Amino acid sequence: xxxxxxxxxxxxKFPDNILDSNPEGVEPFxxxxxxxxxxxxxxxxxxxxxxxxxxxxITGVDWNQDNRIEVVYHLSxxxxxxxxxxxxxxxxxxxxxxxxxxxxxxxxxWHERETYDLLGVEFEGHPDMRRMLLPDDWEGxxxxxxxxxxxxxxxxxxx
Amino acid sequence: xxxxxxxxxNKENLTNPMTKSANPNIPGERYGNQVILTTLNDFFSxxxxxxxxxxxxxxxCCAIEMMATAATGFDMDRFGAAVFRSSxxxxxxxxxxxxxxFKMGExxxxxYEQMPEPKYVLAMGGxxxxxxxYSLYGxxxxxxxxxxxxxxxxxxxxxxxxxxxxxxxxxxxxxxxQKELLKRESMIYDPKRNSPKTNQ
Amino acid sequence: MPYxxxxxxxxxxxxxxxxxxxxxxxxxxxIPERADYLRVIMAELNRIASxxxxxxxxxxxxxxxxxxxxxxxxxxxxxxxFEEICGARLTYHYIRIGGVSQDxxxxxxxxxxxxxxxxxxKIDEYNQLLSENTIFINRTANIGVLTPEVAIxxxxxxxxxxxxxxxxxxxxxxxxxxxxxxxxxIPVGTGEKGAVGDCWDxxxxxxxxxxxxxxxxxxxxxxxxxGPIKAKLPRVLKxxxxxxxxxxxxxxxxxxxYIVSTGEDKAYRMRLRSPSFxxxxxxxxxxxxxxxxxxxxxxxxxxxILGDVDR
Numbered sequence: 223x224x225x226x227x228x229x230x231x232x233x234x235k236f237p238d239n240i241l242d243s244n245p246e247g248v249e250p251f252x253x254x255x256x257x258x259x260x261x262x263x264x265x266x267x268x269x270x271x272x273x274x275x276x277x278x279x280i281t282g283v284d285w286n287q288d289n290r291i292e293v294v295y296h297l298s299x300x301x302x303x304x305x306x307x308x309x310x311x312x313x314x315x316x317x318x319x320x321x322x323x324x325x326x327x328x329x330x331x332w333h334e335r336e337t338y339d340l341l342g343v344e345f346e347g348h349p350d351m352r353r354m355l356l357p358d359d360w361e362g363x364x365x366x367x368x369x370x371x372x373x374x375x376x377x378x379x380x381x
Numbered sequence: 382x383x384x385x386x387x388x389x390x391n392k393e394n395l396t397n398p399m400t401k402s403a404n405p406n407i408p409g410e411r412y413g414n415q416v417i418l419t420t421l422n423d424f425f426s427x428x429x430x431x432x433x434x435x436x437x438x439x440x441x442c443c444a445i446e447m448m449a450t451a452a453t454g455f456d457m458d459r460f461g462a463a464v465f466r467s468s469x470x471x472x473x474x475x476x477x478x479x480x481x482x483f484k485m486g487e488x489x490x491x492x493y494e495q496m497p498e499p500k501y502v503l504a505m506g507g508x509x510x511x512x513x514x515y516s517l518y519g520x521x522x523x524x525x526x527x528x529x530x531x532x533x534x535x536x537x538x539x540x541x542x543x544x545x546x547x548x549x550x551x552x553x554x555x556x557x558x559q560k561e562l563l564k565r566e567s568m569i570y571d572p573k574r575n576s577p578k579t580n581q
Numbered sequence: 582m583p584y585x586x587x588x589x590x591x592x593x594x595x596x597x598x599x600x601x602x603x604x605x606x607x608x609x610x611x612i613p614e615r616a617d618y619l620r621v622i623m624a625e626l627n628r629i630a631s632x633x634x635x636x637x638x639x640x641x642x643x644x645x646x647x648x649x650x651x652x653x654x655x656x657x658x659x660x661x662x663f664e665e666i667c668g669a670r671l672t673y674h675y676i677r678i679g680g681v682s683q684d685x686x687x688x689x690x691x692x693x694x695x696x697x698x699x700x701x702x703k704i705d706e707y708n709q710l711l712s713e714n715t716i717f718i719n720r721t722a723n724i725g726v727l728t729p730e731v732a733i734x735x736x737x738x739x740x741x742x743x744x745x746x747x748x749x750x751x752x753x754x755x756x757x758x759x760x761x762x763x764x765x766x767i768p769v770g771t772g773e774k775g776a777v778g779d780c781w782d783x784x785x786x787x788x789x790x791x792x793x794x795x796x797x798x799x800x801x802x803x804x805x806x807x808g809p810i811k812a813k814l815p816r817v818l819k820x821x822x823x824x825x826x827x828x829x830x831x832x833x834x835x836x837x838x839y840i841v842s843t844g845e846d847k848a849y850r851m852r853l854r855s856p857s858f859x860x861x862x863x864x865x866x867x868x869x870x871x872x873x874x875x876x877x878x879x880x881x882x883x884x885x886i887l888g889d890v891d892r
Binding site: 440441442445446448449452453454514539540542 | 584586587590591634638649650651653654656657660670671672887
């Protein structure tokens with residue numbers, strides 16, 4: 223299957239939730255509504271002709287000018303070499319929430335925790351939503367564009 | 382015992398039995414070269430300096446250079462300092478090799494407190510000295526491990542070459558030889574002067 | 582760019598490589614052929630250095646001290662070659678956007694050949710010393726078995742995935758740079774000493790990969806052409822607006838660079854998919870039911886670089 227066919231199949235399955243798509247660019251992507259991300263990725267993973275069974279990474283991007291946060295899922299396939307797709311979902315910056323895909327990919331667990339840690343995106347249904355890299359009592363999410371560097375941490379000056 | 386030490390500390394007491402007839406009233410002559418007179422201080426510091434046991438404590442890329450220094454090619458054992466211990470309770474020297482984050486800093490402090498006296502710290506690499514490449518934008522990087530624990534030797538570099546680390550070890554040995562036995566090491570470090578609040 | 586050196590410090594050049602691929606994908610620039618060959622030679626040499634370190638240290642983890650001294654001896658020779666071409670022992674920053682930083686000095690390629698001749702017989706020595714050692718086999722075979730399904734589900738890559746018997750190498754499956762010109766095999770775990778995907782398989786894949794790297798370097802050294810080593814690029818690089826995700830094969834697995842550019846000279850967002858991070862996340866899964874002492878083995882065979890995990 224070409225990427226174009228995959229996207230057509232996806233649109234026929236989820237007509238309302240695919241907001242935008244570009245399967246033929248340098249970086250093939252689709253933009254979806256965040257509420258249905260679990261079903262869409264489940265379909266992509268479990269359809270034997272598409273087989274996007276390898277989760278490359280989950281990224282959060284903070285667009286503070288537009289007041290939203292973007293979550294990007296990069297999926298690829300082990301069986302089919304040309305199957306690579308990026309899935310974008312845009313969230314509200316004040317309270318970013320999106321369903322977790324931990325039930326589909328084991329790899330998603332740590333990626334989602336890291337995204338929560340650094341950008342503050344809440345993944346609903348995640349089994350263990352804690353900070354991952356920073357200490358538990360750290361304030362703020364450092365990769366947000368308006369993040370202020372802390373003055374001190376436990377009595378140790380920052381600068 | 383090393384010959385150089387022998388000469389330095391009590392040259393006049395030792396005579397060569399090959400050139401002179403032995404005089405049993407002089408201790409050095411009665412036993413040939415088998416007796417050495419030295420001060421307790423010198424003896425202990427010599428022993429301390431040549432049996433440094435560092436702690437296995439690698440944090441980042443400097444740890445790889447630390448391993449390379451201990452392994453074939455550079456062989457840190459020549460200087461008596463390559464018996465790496467996994468436990469802080471068995472080690473004298475903490476080589477802080479790598480980037481120290483705030484999360485790690487508190488653990489480093491705890492490990493340091495677990496080490497028995499006398500204890501020494503060697504900060505290896507730019508990251509451990511002042512944050513190195515992460516000093517400007519590293520929100521989680523401690524700008525120098527000396528904000529948590531007293532550091533005796535700084536070895537700059539990113540990462541330092543094995544030769545530099547060896548030089549650091551030799552400098553540390555010099556430092557150990559200078560220290561007096563009955564003074565506790567941690568008393569030399571003045572916490573008021575070096576406390577994190579004033580050290581900026 | 583220099584930060585990528587310090588991310589996975591055992592394989593800096595492979596990290597540089599991945600980062601440059603991402604930026605070049607956005608720029609759409611062409612790389613001179615000689616630079617491509619130099620990149621491949623350096624990346625494969627670095628793969629050898631990294632695998633030497635890992636196999637030696639894995640021996641250390643399982644209680645065999647001597648193999649580490651042997652592997653470090655060869656590793657120093659590789660580092661000498663690196664030092665000659667770019668002046669650094671560990672953090673090279675050799676591959677630049679649009680090419681490489683230095684051309685090979687005179688006679689360097691011959692010295693690479695000499696090293697390969699010297700190095701190939703040494704691999705048998707490691708096999709005698711460690712791989713076929715009964716104590717080592719007892720400690721690693723059937724320990725930490727990773728099935729292919731779990732490996733794919735957890736996003737494992739590199740020797741972890743190949744150790745489980747999945748023939749997946751980005752140099753072959755999604756060729757970047759000029760890897761499609763070389764002839765080499767992908768070693769996979771076959772479960773010779775125990776189950777497929779145990780610690781021994783993962784270890785052995787690394788040893789066999791070194792043989793393949795030697796093959797690639799030989800072909801590259803013979804096929805290298807004269808010419809420029811850098812593409813002509815402006816001094817202040819403005820990357821066009823857009824985003825790119827590239828993946829390449831480091832000694833630890835798939836490294837992905839995701840760059841979002843808004844058309845300025847700095848990336849708006851850069852996210853790295855680091856192989857150690859994903860490989861480590863499977864640790865809890867595969868170590869269930871094994872002894873604490875085996876955990877050391879499993880951790881050693883996963884081959885993590887902590888700088889790569891927390892970035």
